[in-house]
Amino acid sequence: MIPSALFWTVTILLGIGTFFIRFSFLGILGNRRMPEWVMAHLRYTAVAVFPALVTPLVLWPGGQGGETDPARLIAALVVFLVGLRFNVIAGILAGMSSLYALQYLLS
Amino acid sequence: MMVRTRQSFWRGFWDCAPFMVIVVPYAMLFGVVARDAGLDIYQVMAMSVLVVAGASQFTALALMQEHAPVIVILAASLAVNLRMAMYSAALVPHLGHLRLRTRALISYLMVDQSFAVSVRKYAEEPDMKPDAKAAYYFGALLAVGPLWYICTFAGAAVGQAIPPMFSLDFAVPVCFIAMTAPMLRSLPHVVAAFASVAGAIVFSWMPYNLWLIAAALLAMIAGAQTEFYLKRKAQA
Numbered sequence: 001m002i003p004s005a006l007f008w009t010v011t012i013l014l015g016i017g018t019f020f021i022r023f024s025f026l027g028i029l030g031n032r033r034m035p036e037w038v039m040a041h042l043r044y045t046a047v048a049v050f051p052a053l054v055t056p057l058v059l060w061p062g063g064q065g066g067e068t069d070p071a072r073l074i075a076a077l078v079v080f081l082v083g084l085r086f087n088v089i090a091g092i093l094a095g096m097s098s099l100y101a102l103q104y105l106l107s
Numbered sequence: 108m109m110v111r112t113r114q115s116f117w118r119g120f121w122d123c124a125p126f127m128v129i130v131v132p133y134a135m136l137f138g139v140v141a142r143d144a145g146l147d148i149y150q151v152m153a154m155s156v157l158v159v160a161g162a163s164q165f166t167a168l169a170l171m172q173e174h175a176p177v178i179v180i181l182a183a184s185l186a187v188n189l190r191m192a193m194y195s196a197a198l199v200p201h202l203g204h205l206r207l208r209t210r211a212l213i214s215y216l217m218v219d220q221s222f223a224v225s226v227r228k229y230a231e232e233p234d235m236k237p238d239a240k241a242a243y244y245f246g247a248l249l250a251v252g253p254l255w256y257i258c259t260f261a262g263a264a265v266g267q268a269i270p271p272m273f274s275l276d277f278a279v280p281v282c283f284i285a286m287t288a289p290m291l292r293s294l295p296h297v298v299a300a301f302a303s304v305a306g307a308i309v310f311s312w313m314p315y316n317l318w319l320i321a322a323a324l325l326a327m328i329a330g331a332q333t334e335f336y337l338k339r340k341a342q343a
Contacts, residue, residue, distance in 0.1 A: 002171045010167055010180050011150075017185045023214035028178030030203060031213045034196070037331070044299040044330030045189040045323070046162070047268040050287040051300045052322035053166060053183070055307035057280040072277055079281050083288030089132055091285030092278075099277055 009075035071106055115239040119221075119246025122228065126220035130251045131258050133161055136278060138262020140165070143275040144172050145175045148263050155259040158251075159216060162286065169279050175316035183319050201229050201240045204213040213244065218255070221247035294337065299330030 058076045060066040078098040083091030141151040154164050167184040192219055202213060225244045269275060291297050306322025313321060
């Protein structure tokens, strides 16, 4: 369960934060340029956060100290390959259906 | 004048309409997964209305479930949305002339799909009038923006009816992996992704989910350094 106080604190601050990220240049900074080294780091924020976030969820599902589940491991690989070759939605569909298939076969 | 503006609006709408195919299931998935995580329907809707950013919402949801500290949740959830700062900068030459109120509205509802469609259009038709550019952008926005709310609600409404045997907890990593895979289009992106995974494993001992921040910083530096290295090599 997510505590209500935590939820509202995060959601409201996140709402303000995401707005100001989007409003940054359009509303405040205008045509000012960011230094190239800052832009170079910004380019990789998404590929820097997502894989790290996913790693424990795939390797140790069910929280820290959880056991590795072969079905989830293989399903994660399937999503990756299908997402790489085709697109996001195809990846999600292939991943979830392969998870169900593997859970059925391995049980 | 009016006619041309209206025309641009609908052209924007139809150019962005194909992306409904992505937005509808993605928003529904968020609704379903958020309900599965124990949020009530008001909380789910509050998130979609206040944050309007799928990646940030999924990240925050995953970290709130682990009861991570607020500062860590915010840092990670905002980081995945930083690309919007680049969008914001890219839109200034085209939409910077609008009234502040209008620019605030554009910022609130800035999403990947309408941005991508509009910027491509502005590049194709350099002599588009400022009014037409704005109308085009709002048309593109209307095609996908409202769907974000509607489909989150639809997902949240059916969410609780889905039994645990469907392993919805795994929909979050599946979603993130599917979003990341198409981003790996250059060597620096691949290096950053690998550094990110390695960092998550190596730093997993850190308390308060700080491993995530450490791994993300490491990966950003790895990506940027690879980019600098390739540039130097190309110049040499």
